[in-house]
Amino acid sequence: QVQVVESGGGLVQAGGSLRLSCAASGSMFSMNVMGWYRQAPGKQRELVATITSEGTTNYRDSMKGRFTISRDNAKNTVYLQMNSLKPEDTAVYYCRVQHSVDLRYYWGQGTQVTVSS
Numbered sequence: 001q002v003q004v005v006e007s008g009g010g011l012v013q014a015g016g017s018l019r020l021s022c023a024a025s026g027s028m029f030s031m032n033v034m035g036w037y038r039q040a041p042g043k044q045r046e047l048v049a050t051i052t053s054e055g056t057t058n059y060r061d062s063m064k065g066r067f068t069i070s071r072d073n074a075k076n077t078v079y080l081q082m083n084s085l086k087p088e089d090t091a092v093y094y095c096r097v098q099h100s101v102d103l104r105y106y107w108g109q110g111t112q113v114t115v116s117s
Contacts, residue, residue: 001026002024002025002026002027002097002099002104002106003024003025003026003106004022004023004024004095004096004097004106004107004108004109005022005023005025005108005109006020006021006022006093006094006095006108006109006110006111007020007021007022007023007111008020008021008111009093009111009112009113010112010113010114011114011115011116012085012113012114012115012116013115013116014085014086014087014115014116014117015084015085016085016115017081017082017083017084017085018082018085018113019079019080019081019082020036020079020080020082020093020095020111020113021077021078021079022034022036022077022078022079022080022095022097022108023075023076023077024076024077024095024097024106025076027076027099027101029099029100029101030053030073030076030100031053031076031097031098031099031100032052032053032097032098032099032100032103033050033051033052033053033097033098034050034051034071034078034095034096034097034098035047035048035049035050035051035069035078035095035096035097036048036049036050036069036078036080036093036094036095036096037093037094037095037096038089038091038092038093038094038113039091039092039094039110040088040090040091040092041091043091045094046060047060048060048063048067048069048080048093049063049067049069049080050069051069051070051071051078053071053073053100055071057069066082066083066084066085067080067081067082067083068080068081068083069081076097078095078097080093082113085113085115086115087115087116087117088115089113089115090113090114090115091112091113092110092111092112092113093110093111093112093113094107094108094109094110095107095108096108
């Protein structure tokens with residue numbers, strides 16, 4: 001069973017930066033696509049960014065240029081560097097990973113990011 005744990009959330013002022021981390025453990029196998037999603041109060045969960053095991057990235061348009069996703073395959077860890085944060089970036093950020101063998105998706109419990117104006 002894969003466990004997914006996010007960290008790095010917190011409270012930051014507008015214009016500030018945060019770096020989120022997500023570690024997948026409990027499997028001797030690697031992960032395929034790893035990604036970040038977010039859900040603001042009263043809104044649906046939405047894609048932030050994804051990255052394949054080869055390093056191909058995909059971003060939601062509104063995050064391009066401000067957020068950077070990266071990963072460490074040896075550690076089954078994915079990161080999200082968030083710069084120039086805005087109050088509308090306030091949300092719970094979730095990590096999702098895809099197991100490379102059973103192809104199932106696993107979610108973390110989420111980490112709160114709050115951007116004050």
